[in-house]
Amino acid sequence: MATKKFKCKVCGYVHEGDKAPEKCPMCQAPQSEFEEIVEAGAEAAAPAKKGLNTNSNVYTIVYAAVMVIIVAFLLVFVSQTLKDRQTANVINDTKQQILSALNLRDQADVASTYSKVIKADALMQANGSLQDYKGDFNTSYKSEFDKGNLHVFVAEIDGQKKYVIPMNGLGLWGTIWGYIALNEDRNTVYGVYFSHSSETPGLGGEIAGLKFQNRFPGKNVVNGGNVALKVVKFGKADQSSKYEIDGVTGATITSTGVNAMINKVLSAYVPFLTAANVGSNY
Amino acid sequence: MANKNNEAFKQPLWVNNPVLVQILGICSALAVTAQLKPAIVMGLSVTIIVAMSNVIISLLRNTIPNRIRIIIQLVVVAALVTVVSEILKAFAYDVSVQLSVYIGLIITNCILMGRLEAFAMQNGPWASFLDGIGNGLGYAAILVVVAFVRELFGSGTLFGFQVIPQACYEAGYLNNGLMIMPPMALILAGCIIWYHRAKNKDLQEN
Numbered sequence: 315m316a317t318k319k320f321k322c323k324v325c326g327y328v329h330e331g332d333k334a335p336e337k338c339p340m341c342q343a344p345q346s347e348f349e350e351i352v353e354a355g356a357e358a359a360a361p362a363k364k365g366l367n368t369n370s371n372v373y374t375i376v377y378a379a380v381m382v383i384i385v386a387f388l389l390v391f392v393s394q395t396l397k398d399r400q401t402a403n404v405i406n407d408t409k410q411q412i413l414s415a416l417n418l419r420d421q422a423d424v425a426s427t428y429s430k431v432i433k434a435d436a437l438m439q440a441n442g443s444l445q446d447y448k449g450d451f452n453t454s455y456k457s458e459f460d461k462g463n464l465h466v467f468v469a470e471i472d473g474q475k476k477y478v479i480p481m482n483g484l485g486l487w488g489t490i491w492g493y494i495a496l497n498e499d500r501n502t503v504y505g506v507y508f509s510h511s512s513e514t515p516g517l518g519g520e521i522a523g524l525k526f527q528n529r530f531p532g533k534n535v536v537n538g539g540n541v542a543l544k545v546v547k548f549g550k551a552d553q554s555s556k557y558e559i560d561g562v563t564g565a566t567i568t569s570t571g572v573n574a575m576i577n578k579v580l581s582a583y584v585p586f587l588t589a590a591n592v593g594s595n596y
Numbered sequence: 597m598a599n600k601n602n603e604a605f606k607q608p609l610w611v612n613n614p615v616l617v618q619i620l621g622i623c624s625a626l627a628v629t630a631q632l633k634p635a636i637v638m639g640l641s642v643t644i645i646v647a648m649s650n651v652i653i654s655l656l657r658n659t660i661p662n663r664i665r666i667i668i669q670l671v672v673v674a675a676l677v678t679v680v681s682e683i684l685k686a687f688a689y690d691v692s693v694q695l696s697v698y699i700g701l702i703i704t705n706c707i708l709m710g711r712l713e714a715f716a717m718q719n720g721p722w723a724s725f726l727d728g729i730g731n732g733l734g735y736a737a738i739l740v741v742v743a744f745v746r747e748l749f750g751s752g753t754l755f756g757f758q759v760i761p762q763a764c765y766e767a768g769y770l771n772n773g774l775m776i777m778p779p780m781a782l783i784l785a786g787c788i789i790w791y792h793r794a795k796n797k798d799l800q801e802n
Contacts, residue, residue, distance in 0.1 A: 374661040381668060385675045392679050396686035403689040516630030516751065516776050564776055 319351040408453045414507035415478050415493035416469055417531075431469050432478075436596060438464040442589030444596045455480035456491070464582060468596050469495070475596075476504050479583055483575025486567040488512040490521065490575060496535065500587045503543070506530040508572065518568030529559045536587050541580040545573035604715070605726040608734040614707045615738040615785065616792045617799065621707040625739055626781040628698060632755050635743035637691075638698050639736025645680065645702055646711055647728030649673045653716040654724035660717075669712045670703075677703050707735055742784045750775030 320334040321327070325341040334348035367373060409428040413421055421427045435451070436444040444466055452458055458465060459482060467478040475498040482491045492508035508521040520526055534556040535543045542557040547566055551558040561569025586592060614620045621642070628638045652672050653660075660668050681699045684692035702708070711731050716724040747753055749772045752760035760769065774780050793800050 368659065368661050369663065374664055377659070377661050378664055378667070381671060385671055388675060389678060392682050396682050399686035400682070403685065407689060407693070514630070515628060515634045516747075564773065 320348040321351050323347045323349060404453050405451055408451075411507050411509065412467055412478055412480075412493050415495040415505050416471060416476060417495075417505040418471075431471060432467050433470050434468040434596065436466050436468060438466055438583060438586045440585065442585030442587075443591065443593040444468070444586070445593065456482040456489070459579065459582070464586070466583075466586060474498060479579065481575050481579040483571055483578065485510050485513045485521075485571040486518050486565070487514070490568070490571055492521075492572075492575070494530075494535075494576070494580075496587075500589075500592075501534050501536055503530045503533045503535065510568075513568050514565070518562065518565040520562045520565060521568055521572055526562055533557060533559060535580060536584065539584065539588055541577050541584065543576055543580070545569050545576065601723050601726050604719070604723050605730040608727070608730040609737070610734070610792075611796060613734045613738065613792070614710065614731045615735055616789050618707075618710060620710045621705050621735050622782075622785065624698070624701045624705050625735075625742065625785065626778040627701060629739055629743040629746055629781050630750065630776055631747050631753075632740065632743045634698070635739040636736070638701070639732070639739045641680075641698060641702055642705055642707065642735055643729060643732025645673070645677060646708055646732045647725050649676050649708060650711055650716040650724040650728035651721045652676070653712045654719060654721045657717050665717065666709070666713070669709060673708050673712070674703050707731055738785065738788060741788065742781055745784055746775045746780060750780075 318330075318332060320329045320331070322329070322338045322341065322343055324343040324347050325338065327338055327340040328351070329335050329339075329348065334345050334350075336345050337343070338347065406424050409432075410421060410424045413419070413424065413427060413431065416431065418427060418431065434444075435447045437447045439445055447463070447465060452465070455465060459480075465480055467480075469476040469478060476495050477498075477500060478493050478495045480491070480493050482489065484490065488511040490508065490510040490513065492506060494506045495504040496502065497504050506527050508527060510519060510522060513519045513521065533543060535541060537557060543559070544557055545559050545561050547569065548561045548563045551560040561572070580587070608614055612618070615622065615625060624638065624642075628634045649669075649672050653669055656668070656672075677699060681692060711728060715727045719727070744754070748759060752758060752765075752771050
């Protein structure tokens with residue numbers, strides 16, 4: 315066990331013992347020409363024997379279990395401690411998005427601008443009139459839409475009444491959403507805001523850019539009781555039309571998604587858009 | 597030792613660049629380089645995450661059971677990325693919104709697993725930290741170069757600002773649509789590798 319191996323560098327003779335011989339028995343080379351042979355396997359195995367056997371099944375299972383528990387607690391702890399701040403951020407962001415549709419982008423103090431501009435968070439009734447929404451401020455308008463709670467935000471800018479409608483749909487890779495602000499006539503677009511979860515930057519992601527969103531203001535939404543506002547393939551829009559809007563270059567599927575979203579959501583709002591009277595308070 | 601640390605940091609910046617030589621992280625390099633800004637954000641995030649996970653794995657390296665080491669590495673990376681993204685959501689919401697697409701891409705970035713397996717499992721925490729920073733920056737540098745060319749010729753902008761003057765467009769200049777497409781990132785990466793091999797002859801294969 316204690317035997318070490320020494321190799322003569324001159325002739326390759328291997329000597330076994332505690333130290334190198336004074337002279338090589340084969341070629342007479344001096345002791346300094348010998349070097350110790352360290353076997354890789356012996357060295358690697360040695361430290362493992364000192365502590366636990368890290369390759370045993372029990373160790374592996376316990377290690378994995380402890381790891382999972384530690385990570386789980388860490389994640390729960392982080393998520394719980396940060397939850398309030400995150401919720402506040404999401405509410406703030408949602409309000410900023412609504413304001414963006416009203417062309418009030420990048421507000422320094424979102425909460426105060428919101429409470430100043432937005433006069434009511436209302437729900438559309440079956441006959442198209444509006445009634446106050448009683449619950450807390452909502453941040454998921456997709457689930458609200460699916461539940462049949464059709465929100466309309468009533469805003470006032472420079473004494474003019476505006477209506478903001480939240481929209482949700484699907485792009486190429488994931489969800490897309492937006493808000494569309496209409497003038498008091500409930501037909502002319504005042505402004506829009508779109509965002510997305512995972513569209514390709516530079517292509518579908520451009521729906522979140524001003525270049526695309528600035529094509530909307532001034533267009534009309536309904537024509538003869540149907541939603542007529544359309545996003546078409548880039549370059550195909552009839553510039554004289556009041557209803558057609560060019561999509562994003564190279565992002566046909568995302569543009570189609572925006573079109574489908576507008577059509578689906580606004581169709582549900584047709585009673586409101588065409589109602590003669592939406593309630594005296596609004 | 598100091599020299600070795602120095603090497604761990606400097607090598608991946610150019611001579612042993614993760615993208616150019618090890619051909620790691622190509623998939624995310626295609627996805628985020630259509631514009632400069634996301635490319636830089638992605639490069640920095642990867643740098644931070646590689647460095648941090650390298651340190652953690654390096655500290656744990658002698659206790660990790662060999663048979664489940666990849667899973668342990670993955671758990672560490674995933675936990676780290678999740679924690680960072682939660683913290684960003686709470687304290688830097690704007691950044692987290694921009695990063696949302698890339699969080700998943702960071703976890704699956706092969707540079708992470710590559711460095712953990714190849715370096716952090718054998719080396720101490722400080723060397724691993726430097727290795728992580730070096731590899732992250734090496735990766736970021738390639739992303740920035742590719743994104744610069746793609747955004748400039750694909751959209752005529754840099755960081756979203758118009759760079760190519762309107763007069764050029766009026767004179768008939770057109771943005772190169774191919775630049776925006778993912779294959780162009782591969783072609784550009786190929787050109788950089790070409791240059792890299794020309795400069796480092798010992799890496800050339802016969």
